Amino acid sequence: MPRPKTYNEEAVLTSAMLCFWRKGHAATSMKDLEAATRLTPGSLYNSFGSKDGLFLKVLDHYIDCVVRHRVERFLLQGDPVKGIEQFFLDCFKPRAAYDGLGCLLINTSTELGPHDEAVRQKVAMGMKQAEKGLISALQRAQQVGALPATIDAQARAAHLGLLMNGMLVSSQVATNRRWLTPAMASVRALLH
Template sequence: MARPRKFDQERVLEQAMNCFWERGYTATSMKHLEASTGLVPSSLYNGFGSKDGLFAASVEHYIDRVVRQRVAFYLQGPYLSGKNKGQDDPLAGIEAFYYDCFEGPEGRIGSGCLLINISTELGPRDKAIRKVVVSGMRLVERSLSEALTRAQQLGLLDASVDTKARAQHLGLLLNGMLVQARVSENNRWLNVAMDNVRSLLH
């Protein structure tokens, strides 16, 4: 009979996620995970099997609790904007989505995105990680396309714009920005990058 878990799994996954997000997979030791979650090794192993098991669960938690929630709030609308008198403004939603993507653990802009971080660290040699990362990217790209289409329907974006191609362009730009956030010593670049984002929204 399996031993019942004696910890809050959501809280543990949140803390482990933040640890991997900040440090990366390789640099995160079991000692780091014990410190961040407050659990002893036996509890972590009983709950998740291994560091790999906890990492996989943490990445799924990130997609569910960060990516999906962020996408739902900003891109899947309606997004109510003061700039458009409280009406649905998908373009303002996209802009706000981009800014929010740079809020990592404890609001630090340099944390980047967990999916992008692990794609550059593990993606070249780990097919399972590549699959998860691609699924997250596709979710964002589809949602960007849907938001752009909604903007067209509302008369906020020219009807001639190919929303799928524009969403792909925006997605690639976002990925590059998230890498830049990870390596930059300051955030002065963000305003310039956001000007490029806005140029694709009008």
Template sequence: MLDAAVQCFWSRGYEATSIRDLIANTGLTGASLYNAFGDKRAFYQRALDHYVEGSIGERMRRCETLEPREAIESFFAEIVKRSLDDTEHKGCMLVNAALDVTSHDPAFQEVVAGVLLRIEEFFLHNVRQGQADGSVTTSLAAEDLARHLVGILMGVRVLARVRPDRALLEGAVRPALALLAAEKPGAS
């Protein structure tokens, strides 16, 4: 049921998704929907949480098992692949929420900001670990690199909605990953 709600909100957006759409796509009755979730906003919150844990959270958990630099590279490789495989050009539900809902809902702004902070912390952890093991440059602050990676991630996901072109998306990611490269000893 939550998967169906995610697909409904993700493809139409919060504003354009009606209770009737949710009933038709989830199989819930109106009464069941209201009893289980209270209202459309609460249902959207649960669907967004479900999306975040099943998509972004799952990706971060898979990448945590890799070496730091490889974790970041793998994270972005999956993002590019997912973006190119998105034949409906839905983009990222989190980014869509940031653009669709947060401008008029401070509580949702906090939710989205919290997820973005979680992603930033994932990058920061891997950058720091990479700096410690010598696989990531120490010429830039770990915090700045992590924030840069979040910015690249958001840019790629927005670009993918309107221009899901492999060269464009990989071209946006490649310099960010190159920026991470640690200088080789003796290089000048």
């Protein structure tokens, strides 16, 4: 009979998420995960099976806690055009816990996407969630007259998604934030 969990799974996933986010999948060791989660190796293996099993759970957690939260906060309510701008700007807002880390999905897509089908599917799922939120915001903008009805919301959302992905990659190599002003001008050009 399996022993009941004696830890908060959400807290463990958040700690593991930050560890993977900071170091990347390959550079994160089980020792790093033990230190971050304060779980024994046995507890980690019993709960998640392997480092890869934990990583897939972490991606689900990231999609739910970070991506879904941001979509709901910025894209599904309020002024849709301002919401899209804030959705973009929020990615680059300094935060104590994960300042300068970029996006876990983008980081993962470049590290593991070409080699791991399960990871590729998780990353695509998270990106699809963001794209659906952008489509919704663009359609609401059309309904209130902030964007012309003739705009293809799906194509525009895909364009914005590609721009976001490029901005997230740029943020990882930039030595300052000067790139953000012209990048946001490109975003705004797609919203008028």
